[in-house]
Amino acid sequence: MKHVIFVDEYNSSIQNGIGTFRDQLLPRLGTSSGIKTTLISLNSMESDVKRRKTLFGNELRIPMVNSGNWRGIGGLICPVRRTYIPDRDWNVFILNHSPCSNFIKSLRESFPKSKIIFVIHDQGWCAPLLGSVSLLKDILLKKIIPKGFSREVISHVVESYKEEVEIYSNVDYIVCISRSTFKIVAEVYGINEAKLRLIPNGLDADGLSLENKLAIRKSLGIMSHEKLIIFSGRPARYKGIEPMLIAFERLQNTIPDIRLVICGSLDGFGKFSRLLEPIASRVTFTGLLSQEKLAEWYKASDVGLLPSYSEQFGYSAFEMIKYGLPIVVSDGNGLRDLFTDGVNALVAQIGNVIDSSGFVKSLTQSLETVLTMSPLQLRGIQDEARELLTYYSTENMVQKYLQVIREK
Numbered sequence: 136m137k138h139v140i141f142v143d144e145y146n147s148s149i150q151n152g153i154g155t156f157r158d159q160l161l162p163r164l165g166t167s168s169g170i171k172t173t174l175i176s177l178n179s180m181e182s183d184v185k186r187r188k189t190l191f192g193n194e195l196r197i198p199m200v201n202s203g204n205w206r207g208i209g210g211l212i213c214p215v216r217r218t219y220i221p222d223r224d225w226n227v228f229i230l231n232h233s234p235c236s237n238f239i240k241s242l243r244e245s246f247p248k249s250k251i252i253f254v255i256h257d258q259g260w261c262a263p264l265l266g267s268v269s270l271l272k273d274i275l276l277k278k279i280i281p282k283g284f285s286r287e288v289i290s291h292v293v294e295s296y297k298e299e300v301e302i303y304s305n306v307d308y309i310v311c312i313s314r315s316t317f318k319i320v321a322e323v324y325g326i327n328e329a330k331l332r333l334i335p336n337g338l339d340a341d342g343l344s345l346e347n348k349l350a351i352r353k354s355l356g357i358m359s360h361e362k363l364i365i366f367s368g369r370p371a372r373y374k375g376i377e378p379m380l381i382a383f384e385r386l387q388n389t390i391p392d393i394r395l396v397i398c399g400s401l402d403g404f405g406k407f408s409r410l411l412e413p414i415a416s417r418v419t420f421t422g423l424l425s426q427e428k429l430a431e432w433y434k435a436s437d438v439g440l441l442p443s444y445s446e447q448f449g450y451s452a453f454e455m456i457k458y459g460l461p462i463v464v465s466d467g468n469g470l471r472d473l474f475t476d477g478v479n480a481l482v483a484q485i486g487n488v489i490d491s492s493g494f495v496k497s498l499t500q501s502l503e504t505v506l507t508m509s510p511l512q513l514r515g516i517q518d519e520a521r522e523l524l525t526y527y528s529t530e531n532m533v534q535k536y537l538q539v540i541r542e543k
Contacts, residue, residue: 137540138171139164140220140249141229144205145176145196150369150400150423152450153231153256156336163533165191170540173220177205177212186219195219206234209241217245224248227540231256236301243305251306252539255316256447259295262373263288265488266445266468268319275323283489300324308539310334312447313469332539336448337532340457340524351435357394357419362506363436365396365460367429367451368443370403375442375465375498378491380410382442382498387417390506396432398424433458438505442498443467444485452480453527456520461513463501465494473527479519481505 141161148154157174165172172192179185179196187194195216201208220226226249228242233255242251263284264270273279275296280289303309303326310332311317317333320326349359357363364383368374383395395414397404398421404411411418421432433439439455439462446452446469455462463481464474476482481501486493505513 136169136171136225138173138220138223138226139229139540140173140175140226142175142231143177144232145179146203147232151256152336152448155338155450156231156254156256159337159339159529160533160536162191163529164536164540165189167533167537170537175216178203184215184219206232206238209235209238210244213238213241213245220246222246222248226250227252229254230306233257233259233302234295234298236298236305239302239305250308252308252310253302253306254310255312255320258299258316258319260292261445261468262371263291265373266443266485267488268315268323268468270488271319272323281489296324300326303330306330308332308542310536310539312336314472315468316447332535334532334535334539335527336450337527337529338450338453338457338524339529340521348435351431355431355435357435358392360392362390362393362438363396364393364438364440364502364506365398365432365436365455366440366442367398367454368441369399370401370407373444375444375467375494376407377410378494378498379440379442380407380414381491381495382502383417384410384414385495385499386502386506387414390503393417393506394419396421396436398422398429398432429454430458433460436460438463438502440502441465441470442483442494443470444488446470449473453524456517456524459517461505461508461516462520463498463505465498473523477516479516479523481516 143157148157161172161174164170174194176194176196178199181196181198183198185196205212226246228249228251231254260271270281273281274289274292309330311320312335317331320331321328352359370376387393394417396419400423401420433455439460441449441452441464443465444467446467449470452462452464464470465485466482467485474480474482481504483498483501
């Protein structure tokens with residue numbers, strides 16, 4: 136028997152791909168032979184530690200302490216967990232949140248017999264360097280300070296690198312979601328490949344019901360003749376917000392009746408107000424949505440858009456494919472491992488991350504192409520994209536995690 140303990144941060148997982156990953160992985164692990172599962176929810180809404188049964192095992196809810204900074208008080212939290220979870224050599228902890236080197240040290244001290252798997256959902260350099268591996272190598276390997284980046288940004292990248300090296304050095308296994316990250320961790324971070332495992336995320340594509348698009352649009356207040364481009368994500372620069380908004384402004388001058396639907400948290404869009412002003416009448420903000428409501432918007436849309444400079448996997452792109460949308464993506468770090476231009480997506484070339492003009496042009500062209508494709512052309516791309524759902528399935532992901540979990 137193996138006991139898998141999934142360490143989660145309650146609040147942030149509501150809004151990011153870790154929550155989707157958790158909800159895809161744990162139910163399948165919990166029903167696998169010889170596996171017992173426990174979900175540890177840090178920063179929960181409880182006022183005291185609570186233990187409850189779930190459909191897949193147990194959940195240990197730990198209330199918010201230290202103003203939510205659980206990473207800095209592992210020495211307090213980990214001994215508390217020992218009162219609920221004894222240290223055994225069949226324990227396997229799965230951690231997903233970074234930075235957390237101090238927490239991992241405390242976990243090691245409290246659970247010396249247990250194994251620790253760390254899953255890389257993001258790295259500290261990706262956002263500030265807009266996913267540019269060449270800039271990362273310049274900074275870390277060549278000791279060059281690239282033009283256009285402040286010393287504060289460079290310092291952040293270097294400190295993140297040191298933190299991540301410490302994390303990777305103190306765990307038993309490191310799961311890389313993309314081939315790009317696997318290569319970076321081995322070549323730039325210098326981590327022995329024997330410790331690395333390549334396990335892409337998976338998405339359950341079952342349960343898709345074909346509903347009348349016009350009826351869904353009517354219920355959402357969307358005109359039947361409009362062409363809907365949908366984006367789902369946070370208003371962070373590395374998500375490609377600026378190129379997306381500029382490309383959409385250009386596009387509305389050549390293609391009538393288009394609308395951009397932006398799904399997700401609204402906090403942070405104020406800094407893009409200058410770019411939003413000229414397209415305001417053609418943009419719909421939905422705010423954070425439940426999975427059921429988000430699915431309605433996907434079904435009502437015509438094109439899915441993921442212009443991120445860096446994504447380890449990009450659950451939103453796979454959800455868009457699941458609901459039948461052709462997608463436009465960037466060739467950003469991680470995404471380039473998944474999508475091929477003109478085959479299973481339209482892929483916009485980022486080029487120079489410091490000067491986004493080339494990216495904007497490519498993104499505009501890709502969106503214009505997909506919006507003017509014939510039904511036959513669209514069907515070919517959609518069919519190829521759906522093949523990805525077979526390979527990047529939850530079942531394939533779970534089987535690979537089970538291999539790591541059951542390793543001696």
